[in-house]
Amino acid sequence: MANDAKDAVTLRDVARAAGVHPGTASRALNDSTRSLVRPETVERVVAAAGTLGYRPNYLARSFKTHQTRSVGVVIPDIANPLFPPMVLGVEDRLTAEGYVTVLANTQNDARRRERIFAEMLERHVDGLIVATAQREDPALVTLAHSGVAVVLVNRIVEDRSFSSASVDDAAGVRAVVNHLVGLGHERIAHVAGPQSMSTGYARRQGFLASMRSAGRPVDPDLVVAADSFTIEEGERRAASILGRAALAPTAIVAGNDMLALGCYSALEQAGLRCPEDVSVVGFNDMPFIDRLNPPLTTVRIPHYELGAQAAQLLVDQLHQPDVPLKVLLLVPSLVVRGSTAPARAPVQVG
């Protein structure tokens, strides 16, 4: 039974060994104060710390300085394969900067999110990386007012009062629509994501704008919005389109890959083939989506990079509190796979 760290070496021990006052030892050992100490003294202290195997007590330091060198990462759904690579990017960057990652997942539940925010504050995280922003998000604004540094990733708040790393959603959808139009599609449906989130909203707006630019009239019966970015919602909404329209669409633009998977299911239920009868496109290019049946045409976004950039924004903010807000928009690219094919005559349904 090792005795925890009861017998740990403290700063006093180091000071004694080096023949200096604890205050001096502290200054010698800290980057920001080292310059205040005579080089020879620094050397002596560092040597003493080395031989004694001194490890500063983070708890004491945090207690004193109110900094924990920890960052909370709040995601909506850890089971959505979009997020793990993003978290990985965050974690890599944060670890490199000496921060620790406290992960929490809201399960798309607002109450749960509130609790997480409160707890993160109580834990005195130095900052937060939030992937659960709503277009209007009073809770998040309140949080930021409490003084913690907050950076948004993937989704953004509309008033742009946060630094963020996200993706040019409209550009992504434009590429999708152009691709489908190029394949001769006329009746193009959209299963949009939740309109309360910037991603769901911007992609839908982008869809409507691109269709207009391409001179394709949008049949209102072919545009629906899901309540969440889940397979189930995708299936349900796609089914409603297929059930409502007399003519099936020849292509469906899904708000993201999860919704696209739902579209696959709905098509199968309706006895329609993808891509022979209906093309489907997703958004995100999440892991393994290229190995599906059929492989999904989708918009590739740099998951890892998104996380890493968000982390960098936060670190910058922590190191220099008056740094200006920065909105980073990464450019996505279309990846064409087997789920899209040239348009044929629309299938009669219903």
Add this chain to the structure above:
Amino acid sequence: MANDAKDAVTLRDVARAAGVHPGTASRALNDSTRSLVRPETVERVVAAAGTLGYRPNYLARSFKTHQTRSVGVVIPDIANPLFPPMVLGVEDRLTAEGYVTVLANTQNDARRRERIFAEMLERHVDGLIVATAQREDPALVTLAHSGVAVVLVNRIVEDRSFSSASVDDAAGVRAVVNHLVGLGHERIAHVAGPQSMSTGYARRQGFLASMRSAGRPVDPDLVVAADSFTIEEGERRAASILGRAALAPTAIVAGNDMLALGCYSALEQAGLRCPEDVSVVGFNDMPFIDRLNPPLTTVRIPHYELGAQAAQLLVDQLHQPDVPLKVLLLVPSLVVRGSTAPARAPVQVG
């Protein structure tokens, strides 16, 4: 600009408002010491805390008590879809118990893992849930000797000196072999996982034993072990089997789903079809594996439950330090999908 928590309500404020000494206020507010205080006094203190909106300073408490109510979760590869649901299970359980989850990922790198362990200790996490155990793992043993509570998940250390939640690997593989034998397969290959990990090892042992029981001779040319649980390694090892044997196997048992995906690739490279020419079976039933082309027959393990159980074991250990070691073995089940089919005559290769 809200002033951080500079103006926070402290225990002294509560004590003053309630007309008691801070020590008494502390005792009144803590579950374990409340019984020492007269009920009316407790009431007064609690009321004062309520009106003042007192929130205890965790940092001060942690500093004093050496407990942080935080738990480190160490996984080998966040990009492996097996782990997110496991982490979710851990997190749910831990959150419910008032602990915070500090996530770190080793990327299968021993050096990185060492650094993570050291950092977790410096952060004074109360315990660790480790998904990166090796069959022989001196680093982990050292860690446990330092006094932190450690619980293993998924993989175990052979000397059984840790509590753990894992899966009966041998039983899982037995079900696989029986399934294949039932389909008439004779030439069954095994692309095993790393033999330095309990999962890779136990499944391989289980494979050999089950084949023996089933009266199927094992062709040594058809059994190889991968260096890591990755798609690339799976492809490489499966290719080596296909390249070496004069007769292709009619089925491949992969050490896990990632390796099975690699087998898919290798078969495709070799111009062989799955399942028509060669059946493939995985292990883990990781998310989305049922939507692949073809859907993978695999061994289902309760990912979420595994994480939740490990978390519970840890919490038990933290609440009662002398709790006996507990090795929990969850029972997996075979899920038959499109990647396995009745045996045909083996295909001539090379």
Add this chain to the structure above:
DNA sequence: CTGAAAGCGCTTACAG
């Protein structure tokens, strides 16, 4: 049952 006091291990104005 409650108060008074010490102390956890640091950091940081304040002197000198």
Add this chain to the structure above:
DNA sequence: CTGAAAGCGCTTACAG
């Protein structure tokens, strides 16, 4: 450049 001292906000033996 360094020392002496205060103090961060709690918890917990120790008295009474």
